[in-house]
Amino acid sequence: MKRLLDVLREDCALTGTKEGCGEGECGACTVLIDGQAVNSCLVPFAQVAGSSVTTIEGLTGAEALQSAFIREGGAQCGICTPGMILAAVALPKDADLQDIRRGLAGNICRCTGYEGIYRSLRAAAIPARAAD
Amino acid sequence: MRTALSSLSLLEPRSLQEALSMLRDAPGTTPLAGGTDLYVGLNFGTVRETRFLDLSRLRPLREIALQGDVLSIGALATYTDIVRSPLVAERLPILASAAREIGGVQIQNRGTVGGNVANASPAGDTLPVLAAADAVVVLQRAGGSRRVPFTGFYTGYRKSVRRADELIVAIEVPPVEGRQWFRKVGTRAAQAISKVVMAGIRSPRPRLALGSVAPTVLRLPLTEASLAASGSIEEARRVLAREIQPIDDLRSTAxxxxxxxxxxxAQFWSLPESLAPLISRRIAARLRTQPVEDYRLDFEDGYGNRSDAEEDSHAISAAREVVTGMAAGTLSSSIGVRIKPLTEELRARSFRTLDLFVTQMVRDAGRLPDNFVVTLPKVTAPEQVAAIAEIFEALERGLSLPAGALALEIMVETPQSIIGPAGEISIGGLVSAAGGRCLAAHFGTYDYTASLNITAAHQHMLHPACDFARHAMQAALAGTGVWISDGATNVLPIPPHRGEDRTLTGREIARNRAAVHAAWKLHYDHVRHSLANAFYQGWDLHPAQLPTRYAALYAFFLEGLDAASARLTNFVEKAGQATLVGDVFDDAATGQGLLSFFLRASACGAITEQEAVEKSGLTLEELRSRSFVRILAGRRAAAVRGRETGNGSRATKGSETAAVPRGQLDRESKD
Amino acid sequence: MPAVGQNVLRKEGRGKVTGAAKYVDDLSFPGMLYGSTIRSTIPCGRIRSTRPEFDPSEWVVAGVPDIPGKNVIALIEDDQPCLADGRVRHVAEPILLLAHADREALAGAKVAVDYEPETPVYDPAASPRVFKEILIEKGDLGKGFSRAARVVEGEYRTGHQEQLYIECNGVIAVPENGGITVYGSLQCPYYVHKALVVLLGLPPERVRVVQTETGGGFGGKEEYPSMLAGHASILALKAGRPVKMVYDRVEDMLATTKRHPSIVRHRTGVASDGRIVAMDIDVLMDGGAYLTLSPVVLSRGVLHATGPYRCDDVRVHGRVVMTNTPPNGAFRGFGAPQTLFAAEVHMERISEALEMDPVRLRELNLFRPGDTTATGQVLGADCSAAEVLREAVARTGFDARRQALSGTNAGIGLSLFFHGSGFTGGGEVRLASRASLALTPTGARILVGSTEIGQGTRTIHAQIVADALGIPYENVEVSDADTACVPDSGPTVASRTCMVVGKILQNCALEMKARLGSLSPARYLELHGPLVVTREYEKPAELEWSDETYRGDAYGAYGWGCNVAEVERDPDTFEIRPVRLTAVCEIGKAIHPTLAAGQIEGGTAQGIGYAILEEVVFRDGAMANAQMTNYVVPTTLDTPPIDVVILESAYPHGPHGAKGIGEMPIDGPAPAIVNAIRHMGVDLRQIPATPERVMEASCVSP
Known part of the structure; x- marks a missing residue:
């Protein structure tokens, strides 16, 4: 019955996944299970057997987004940032601002008013589109 | 985390059978699906259970499929599964709407519909949808299963009929007919717990369910019945208020x-947004072409008592105006004059105005305008009607008009015109005293309610006393060919602040808009009430009331169009079948009623004649015959001819699919 | 290229986006125990006895007798005990401390506490104890009112607000070197240091406080960490082992500080042309059970109570009083959001009473350079009230929008506000903050007690130092906020970190540059050995302030702001949805424009939450909605687009002209939103403007 969150943080020493509330409200503990964003504070560890779990430490291919979070003010205190980045990675590829707002509604940020986060996503998307 | 998680045990069955056996053998084991509720409780230390059953390996329970015409949603379907399911989108789109508003994406990816049902929170967002959709909960236990109607599933706050050895395996939803509606009002725009959550299905049999207003999700049979019966939203609100039991809590107030x-x-029952643009276009078209159907020149209450000389001159000048209109062809299709009542004091004045007005008109134009009528107010006794009929005769003779050229309308606005001295319904007597000249009876709200000693604050169109009078008129005049017409709304959509000499301030503009909108809303509600009671005519006092008159009228017909269309098509086919095989078909009145719906809708401009043909499934010829019996006869003849040539299958096929609402029929035919 | 004014790469960003940054709960020490707190469940009464319902032999249990020094949290007045000594004054007051090696065991450890309850006080108006009373008087109030053509009166109320940093309060206390080292999520290491020295009876050098990466503060980690650090230290010293205490969300909300609720009454004399001729303002704040920082919160509250408006005859009377609720404390804005809410909604009501355009009324009365404030401060050339108002009105097309929205279910409103940067004149002198700069072979290392809590302290300090030394930004390092190696730069609060501490650092750098002469840093070190320059706060000569009379220059500088809010009201549910919020702020100089915008955007979003969503529900003296499910803050979908405009009007004594910025953005949204609601004809005078309140106010509209 152990939470995925605790296994990650204590057993795996992957402390990039944060606990903000323990009640599935803040999204700071967001990880990806088979590519889908979940709150790891509400996931029984037993249920992830055979699944792929991605934490901020194991995230690959999001370098542009991560850099943008630093440059564009997407991260301030940083406690919501790993969860926010993982939720952003799980957004549909063609997400517009309203999709982004809906997709990130499960991640509370108390520092930025979300504007810096939108800027970060926009900034990261531009080179990605150019490369397409 | 306020629970020692390592002290809890988790059973991990690999199949449904194994899970059911575990539930049977270990009573008190709590099923665990997505964990989005359970782990919140564990976090707060409020969960007492210590043994859990992990359902996550029971993959088949995640399926969403059609079984016959029933939509079966596996208990483990997540909210995301529901949002993405084409079947849910087609069958029960409001379930997807509810799922989309639960938590954030992270919760939607984990939470399950079975969990939402099992958790039994009064605020569960999918629950009102399932309740309104007449869903069935499928419970399975080792060696058996049962299906429980959703409305009987909950027995109290967080209590249900599920027994400890049973598992919710699926939710079944029968086909839903009608327009689906869902609205969640939460504590914020996303990630919110509901303060009020409502699901509704709009059809002739409306269905409605509410969450967060009682210890469990509530189906609202009384409110549904009220909506179905009266169509008056105010009455339905009163019923609703008695049917729910909300409380003050952390999130809101009762x-x-x-x-x-x-x-x-009210929002659910109001105009569907999809119809708004169409209605708005049709109102505009109507206002441009024929804003007023019928017009009265008033010499009674709206005019008042003035000197004889003044009223004389106005009677003559009014007649001249009408004659000018006749010549220019600008009159409404009906026109008339309302004279003063035939009381002791006013009788002479009343007759004199009538005489001057009619005489002047006939002298100048040589005839009466088309569809001319005289309105007699405050009728209290048949003698008054007989007296005016005599005057009419005299005028016709004097002016060499054809006998019977002058027609009469009476206003029913005194208690005596409803109930006579011996306790009998007096309207019939009033009408027959006119000797065939009485074309219509109009209800007058304010005089009527005033004479019943109803105080001014309560003198309005929706007062139950008015309904009594309307019903009496309706029943007494049914089948006589005498039209009935409803009264007027006397709160006018006029802005209180005028800016003749200056620009209005922002607050004045705000007050103006508020006043006009409120008066429009009131008028709209009154007209809808009239229409629900089959008073298809009504009076307005001010041109600014016309937009809401037509809005109510068109919305009434357009909202009902799909349902009437399906019913009439079905009915015509069934009736055709019955007559074809020689069964007795004795419900022609219902058929005529459905036909009249289309005739009235097209007559008032809510739909075009072409649309009436398409939606009724009738030919233009059939529609114009205006008679259901004649239509049936024609169809029977055609069917007999068809059978003789071996071509009778089309009607049969139609009858099989006609029960499905039109929208779905269209979609299916495209597949 | 100078670094100041550029969006240089922030210093501590990398670890935050890769998960490498270590917050306190991410740290672990060998042999570490987990601590927890047994708290009172009643608001007021005596403790008869405590009885652990577990086998105490497996536990470390600490109570008042285990406190080595004085049982107080040393701050302004030493009235708050670290552990309740025989009586409790609020729910969640700490009584007993427990520690265990198994974190899960804490969940089940119950202690029976036997109380003798007393009658609690919840209504501040009925409080028997005034923590602090302040009177500001200017001119002759009676004379002022005698010139008034109209008098407008009103009462305005604001509720508690929870900081809701996403990282809860937490510390680890490690007994070492005959003393204690505390690692923690905190804003003010030297506050904690001072408190621990008193509580533990240790010499200052035996107490070390190290700030770990801090997941948001907003004032909520200004004074409370002293309490938590005290608890962990008591347990750690008793156990002889490191003790970690990290609150869960429920405990953090139940026990830690919130924004002070307020009741503010205005009585204003207005001349027939709209000029304000008399202001009589009464401010009442609820301090909670102990004094903590309440006097200072009240001070900032009354100093902003007039709003940015000139008036010759003014009286502001303020009180902060005791109630039997957990102590209220620092939260971004620190008293000013409460009084500015009242001032700006009252201003709107004056414009309604006079049927006068709200912009015109403000233009007529706003502070201009050379005007004097209620305390007699003459405003300098950087006073920008007129500029921010003009910019906001022009940018939003305010007049046309207001006309267009009249009579609809949407409204537009504005607020004009100002915010004093730093402590009051006297406060900064008393703090006597110090900052140091150490020469490194390639540049310099900053040594300050100011903390990075997300706002960009390290980055902007490095920018200022780089430009003053004339070296690249990358060559400036910033030391951790560790009391073992940085001086006391004063608390990281009050919008002072850039303007005040930044200025001291700039002075350090200028002195270092002079010492270096033409030598490179490496060469200097070779020749002269290590160089550390330390400077102290220098009061600008012209600033004069008296705490006794409340006369003089209350703050060195003010930032100026104007917000315009456009909102919609759902006619069926009475929900208020902000559509757009325009925030114009004049801040002297944006050292780092992106970080500055981030402060404004974030503060504005918190202000929006304060305005419409965030309500602490108290039942029997306890926060009843102490979960994130039930205390709701804005999500992405609750936060409208925020349009930020930064204006710059230099303050001569700030680094590059910079003034404070951190707090001001939260002053404006609540009154702007409420004024937008008022534009719809709803007479609302209280926040949060929940749908329930909007419904009530909508039903009794004039």
């Missing part, structure tokens, strides 16, 4: 929940 539940009901 007063708020009461108010908002009523407002949501």
């Amino acid at each position: 007063a708020y929940r009461h108010r908002v539940a009523g407002n949501l009901l």
